[in-house]
Amino acid sequence: MKKLRVAFYSFTSCEGCQLTLLECEDRLLDVLGAVEIVRFREASSYEGGEFDADADIAFVEGSISTVHDESAARTVRSRSKKLVAFGACADIGGVNAIKNREGVETARERVYGPAAAWIHSSAARPLSAVVPVDAALHGCPVDKDELIRFIFAAAVGAKLPDPAAPVCFECKLRQTACVFQKGEVCLGPITRGGCKAICPAFGSGCDGCRGLAPDANLLLMRRLLKERGLDGSDLARRVDLFNAAALTEDQRRELIGHA
Amino acid sequence: MFDFIPEIANVTSVRPVTATETLYHIRLPNRPLGHLPGQFVQVSLPGIGEAPISIASAPGRDGFDLCVRHVGNVTEALRRLRAGDCVGIRGPFGRGVPLDEVMGRNVLIIAGGLGLAPLRSLIQYILYFRAKFKKAAVLVGARSPDALLFSKEYKAWRQDGDIDVRVTVDVAKAGWKGDVGVITDLIPHVPLPPADTVSIVCGPPVMYHYVLRTLSRLHQPQDHIFLSLERRMKCGTGKCGHCQINGLYVCREGPVFRYDRIVHVPEAVS
Amino acid sequence: MVDRVLPKEQVSAFLDYLRRRYRLWAPVAQGGGFVFAEIDHPESIRLDYPTTMLPPKAAFLPPNEILLSIDMESLESAPPPAEDKPIALLGVHPCDLHGLMRLDMAMREEPSDASYVSARRGALIIGLACVHRCRPEAFCDSMETFRGAAGADLYLTPIEDGFWVEVRDGAEESLADAADCFRPPSDRQKREKDDINRQIDLEFSGRRLSLETLADDLEKTYTSSYWAKLADRCFSCGACTAVCPTCVCFDVRDDLAGGCKTADRCRSWDSCLLKDFAAVAGNENFRPKRHQRLRHRMMRQGSYLAKRFNLPAFCVGCGRCPAMCLGKISPLEAFEFSQKGRTVHV
Numbered sequence: 108m109k110k111l112r113v114a115f116y117s118f119t120s121c122e123g124c125q126l127t128l129l130e131c132e133d134r135l136l137d138v139l140g141a142v143e144i145v146r147f148r149e150a151s152s153y154e155g156g157e158f159d160a161d162a163d164i165a166f167v168e169g170s171i172s173t174v175h176d177e178s179a180a181r182t183v184r185s186r187s188k189k190l191v192a193f194g195a196c197a198d199i200g201g202v203n204a205i206k207n208r209e210g211v212e213t214a215r216e217r218v219y220g221p222a223a224a225w226i227h228s229s230a231a232r233p234l235s236a237v238v239p240v241d242a243a244l245h246g247c248p249v250d251k252d253e254l255i256r257f258i259f260a261a262a263v264g265a266k267l268p269d270p271a272a273p274v275c276f277e278c279k280l281r282q283t284a285c286v287f288q289k290g291e292v293c294l295g296p297i298t299r300g301g302c303k304a305i306c307p308a309f310g311s312g313c314d315g316c317r318g319l320a321p322d323a324n325l326l327l328m329r330r331l332l333k334e335r336g337l338d339g340s341d342l343a344r345r346v347d348l349f350n351a352a353a354l355t356e357d358q359r360r361e362l363i364g365h366a
Numbered sequence: 367m368f369d370f371i372p373e374i375a376n377v378t379s380v381r382p383v384t385a386t387e388t389l390y391h392i393r394l395p396n397r398p399l400g401h402l403p404g405q406f407v408q409v410s411l412p413g414i415g416e417a418p419i420s421i422a423s424a425p426g427r428d429g430f431d432l433c434v435r436h437v438g439n440v441t442e443a444l445r446r447l448r449a450g451d452c453v454g455i456r457g458p459f460g461r462g463v464p465l466d467e468v469m470g471r472n473v474l475i476i477a478g479g480l481g482l483a484p485l486r487s488l489i490q491y492i493l494y495f496r497a498k499f500k501k502a503a504v505l506v507g508a509r510s511p512d513a514l515l516f517s518k519e520y521k522a523w524r525q526d527g528d529i530d531v532r533v534t535v536d537v538a539k540a541g542w543k544g545d546v547g548v549i550t551d552l553i554p555h556v557p558l559p560p561a562d563t564v565s566i567v568c569g570p571p572v573m574y575h576y577v578l579r580t581l582s583r584l585h586q587p588q589d590h591i592f593l594s595l596e597r598r599m600k601c602g603t604g605k606c607g608h609c610q611i612n613g614l615y616v617c618r619e620g621p622v623f624r625y626d627r628i629v630h631v632p633e634a635v636s
Numbered sequence: 637m638v639d640r641v642l643p644k645e646q647v648s649a650f651l652d653y654l655r656r657r658y659r660l661w662a663p664v665a666q667g668g669g670f671v672f673a674e675i676d677h678p679e680s681i682r683l684d685y686p687t688t689m690l691p692p693k694a695a696f697l698p699p700n701e702i703l704l705s706i707d708m709e710s711l712e713s714a715p716p717p718a719e720d721k722p723i724a725l726l727g728v729h730p731c732d733l734h735g736l737m738r739l740d741m742a743m744r745e746e747p748s749d750a751s752y753v754s755a756r757r758g759a760l761i762i763g764l765a766c767v768h769r770c771r772p773e774a775f776c777d778s779m780e781t782f783r784g785a786a787g788a789d790l791y792l793t794p795i796e797d798g799f800w801v802e803v804r805d806g807a808e809e810s811l812a813d814a815a816d817c818f819r820p821p822s823d824r825q826k827r828e829k830d831d832i833n834r835q836i837d838l839e840f841s842g843r844r845l846s847l848e849t850l851a852d853d854l855e856k857t858y859t860s861s862y863w864a865k866l867a868d869r870c871f872s873c874g875a876c877t878a879v880c881p882t883c884v885c886f887d888v889r890d891d892l893a894g895g896c897k898t899a900d901r902c903r904s905w906d907s908c909l910l911k912d913f914a915a916v917a918g919n920e921n922f923r924p925k926r927h928q929r930l931r932h933r934m935m936r937q938g939s940y941l942a943k944r945f946n947l948p949a950f951c952v953g954c955g956r957c958p959a960m961c962l963g964k965i966s967p968l969e970a971f972e973f974s975q976k977g978r979t980v981h982v
Contacts, residue, residue: 279878412890
C-alpha cells in the first residue's frame with residue numbers, strides 16, 4: 108500500500124501541537140514507517156514554498172486570525188484530501204479568541220501600539236469557520252497517544268472516533284481525587300475528554316481546552332459555580348480562556364448568564 | 367465461553383447494490399456459518415474494528431451474503447474489499463426468525479430500506495422450501511428507486527417463488543412506474559387473512575410504529591408479528607450493554623422479537 | 637465454613653504467603669483517598685481504609701485491556717499470554733463482595749467472557765467486615781449488602797488479637813501452605829466476634845427500601861416526569877458508572893501499534909450515560925436525551941439486571957456514585973422515589 112502523504116501546517120498558534128508530535132520521540136520512527144511527511148516546517152530544513160504540497164491529510168494548527176491565514180487555509184484545503192483541525196486553536200479558536208471578546212481593535216492597539224494601523228488582524232476563528240474540516244484533534248496541546256493513534260488509524264484508512272466522555276470519566280478511571288469537590292473550579296464535567304484528565308491529575312481544574320462535551324449540562328455547571336460564588340464575569344473569564352469562539356450565543360447564555 | 371477472536375473468512379465476490387450498499391459473498395474456511403434468517407455476524411477489519419451486519423442469504427453450505435451500507439467507520443473501510451480479500455467474522459449471533467412459527471402459514475414480509483437485507487435471508491429460504499409456506503408477500507419500501515435493494519431479484523421472487531412482491535418509494539424519479547408513498551399504504555392491499563398470516567418487519571426505527579398500527583387495525587394478532595430491531599450490537603453476547611433495551615439484549619434475545627413479547631417494553635418500538 | 641484466627645503477629649507471614657502464590661491486590665492510600673492496587677510493598681497496605689475510589693472490579697475487568705493482538709498481514713489474532721499467577725484480592729468490604737458476585741454473574745453468564753474468566757481463574761477473594769459506615773452516602777443497609785461472607789473465600793473480622801477468619805468450604809486447600817499462620821479460635825475471641833457482629837447490625841440498621849418490590853416499583857416510574865427533573869442535576873459524564881462495582885458496560889476498539897504492523901483489539905470501560913452509547917451508524921440514537929440515559933442506568937441497577945439474575949437489586953449501595961456525583965444524584969433517592977409512601981424505616 109502506498110504511504111499516506113501527511114503535511115503539517117500552522118497558522119496563528121504557538122506551534123506547540125506540532126512540538127507534541129516531535130516529543131513522541133520513541134514513536135517517531137513508527138510514524139515515519141506508517142506515513143510520509145511531506146511538509147513540516149517546524150521539523151524540517153525544507154526552504155521551498157510553505158503551502159505547495161499535495162497531501163492526503165493536512166494537520167493544520169492554529170486559528171484563523173489574518174488575511175494570510177485565511178487564504179493559506181483555502182490553499183491547504185484545495186491541496187489536501189482530508190483536513191484535520193490540529194489542536195485547540197484550529198479546533199475551537201482556543202486562547203487566541205480571548206481577544207474577540209474585548210474587541211479586535213482594542214486588542215490590536217494594545218499589542219502593536221502606534222504600529223497597529225500597519226498590522227492586519229481579524230477575530231480569531233476556528234479552521235472550520237473558513238474551510239470544511241474533516242476531523243479534529245482536540246486539546247492544548249493535543250494528546251500524544253491520541254495523535255499517534257489518529258495517524259496510525261489514518262494510515263490504514265480508519266477514522267479515530269471522537270471521544271464522547273467528558274473529562275470526569277477519565278478522571279475517575281485515573282482515581283484522581285475530585286478537584287471540584289476540593290474547591291477548585293473545574294470545567295471537567297462539561298469538557299470533552301480524551302486528555303486522560305491530565306490537569307486534575309496534577310491538581311488543577313480543567314480549563315476546557317478540548318471544547319464542550321456532547322450534551323454538556325451548562326445550566327448545572329452555572330448553578331454549581333454560582334454556589335462557589337463564581338458568577339458573570341468570573342465565569343466568562345474562565346470559560347473564555349479556550350472557548351471564547353467555541354460557544355454559541357445560546358450556550359454562553361446558559362453557562363454564563365449573558366451572551 | 368467466548369473470546370473475541372474472529373475467524374478469517376474469504377470474500378469470494380463483491381457486488382455493488384446501490385451507491386451506498388455493497389453485497390459481499392463470504393466463506394468461512396472450515397465450516398458453514400450455520401445461521402437462521404435474521405441472525406447477524408460481527409465483521410471486522412484489523413486496525414479498524416468490528417461492525418454488526420445482518421446475514422442477507424439463506425442458510426447454506428456455500429458461504430453467505432452480507433449487504434453492507436457504508437455509513438460507519440468499519441463499513442466505510444469495507445468499501446476497499448475485493449474478491450480474494452479476507453475479513454474477520456464472529457458469529458452468527460442472536461435469535462433469528464423462528465421458522466417453525468412461520469412454516470405452514472402465510473408470510474407477509476415488510477421491509478423498509480436496509481431492512482430488506484436480513485429479510486432476504488428469509489425470502490431465499492422460502493424460495494428453497496416453497497411448499498412449507500402458504501402464500502407469501504414481500505412489501506419493499508425505499509427512499510427512491512435508486513435506493514431499492516436487490517431490485518433485479520424481485521422478478522425471480524415473483525416467478526420462481528410465487529411471491530407477491532410490491533414496491534413503493536418515498537420519492538419517484540423519471541421512468542418510475544411503481545407506487546409512490548409509504549410502505550403502510552401497501553399493507554391493506556395484500557389479500558392475506560391476518561389470523562393465518564405471520565408478518566415479519568424490518569426497517570428504519572420510525573417505520574415500526576406505523577406498520578404496527580396498520581397491522582393492528584387489520585386485526586393481526588401480536589404473536590403473529592415478528593420485528594427485527596436494530597441496535598448497537600458490539601460484543602454479541604449480552605455483556606457490553608450497548609444494544610440493551612430495558613431488560614433485553616438485542617444481540618442475544620433478538621434481533622428478531624415476537625411483538626407480543628416486547629409490546630410493553632418501553633424503548634423497543636415506541 | 638471453618639473458623640480460624642489470624643493473630644496480629646502472623647499477618648505479615650500471611651501477606652508473604654499471599655505474595656508468593658498470588659498477585660496481591662489490596663487497598664493503599666493515594667491522592668488523599670484509597671485505591672486497590674497491586675502490592676509491591678506489604679507495608680503500604682491499609683486495611684483500615686473506609687472505601688476506595690474505584691471498586692475492585694478493575695482487578696478482573698481492567699479499565700483498559702488488550703483482548704487480542706491481530707497481525708495486519710495474516711489477520712491471525714491471539715489473546716495476550718495469561719498471567720502466571722492468579723490474583724488475591726485482600727480487604728474487600730461486603731458491598732464490594734456483593735459487587736464482585738454481580739460482576740461474576742454478568743461476565744460469566746453463558747457464553748462467559750474468556751478474558752474475564754481467565755483473570756478470575758484461581759483468584760482468592762479475602763473479604764473484610766465493615767464495622768463502621770464508610771461515608772454518609774453509602775446505603776448498603778438499604779440494599780442489605782453490609783454484611784456477610786458471601787462471595788469471599790476468606791472473610792476477616794478485625795478483633796483485638798488480629799482477625800477472625802471465616803474460611804469458605806473448599807477454600808482451605810488454597811491455604812494449605814499457610815496453615816501455620818492460623819490458630820483455632822478461643823471462646824473469648826468468639827464472643828468478641830459475636831459482639832462485633834451485633835455492633836455491625838446496629839450500625840447498619842437504617843433500612844429505607846422495600847427490596848422485594850423495588851424492581852417493579854422502579855419500572856412503574858418509567859413515564860414519570862421525575863427523571864427529567866433528576867437529569868437537571870446530571871452532567872451525563874459517566875463518573876457514576878466508572879466508580880460502580882456492578883457496571884460492566886464496555887467498548888471494544890482497535891489500536892494500531894508498532895507502525896501499523898499489529899492491531900490491538902482493546903476493551904475499555906464505557907458508560908450508558910454517555911451521549912453516543914446507544915447511537916448507531918447513520919445518526920440514529922436510541923437514547924439521545926440525558927434523562928433517558930440516567931433513567932436507563934438507574935433501571936439497570938434497580939430492575940433490569942436484578943430481574944435478569946434473580947436478585948433484589950443489582951446496585952449494592954456502596955455509595956461511590958452519590959459521593960462522586962457533582963449533582964449529588966444517588967440511586968437511593970431514585971429508588972425511594974419509586975416507593976414513595978411505602979418506604980420502610982427501621
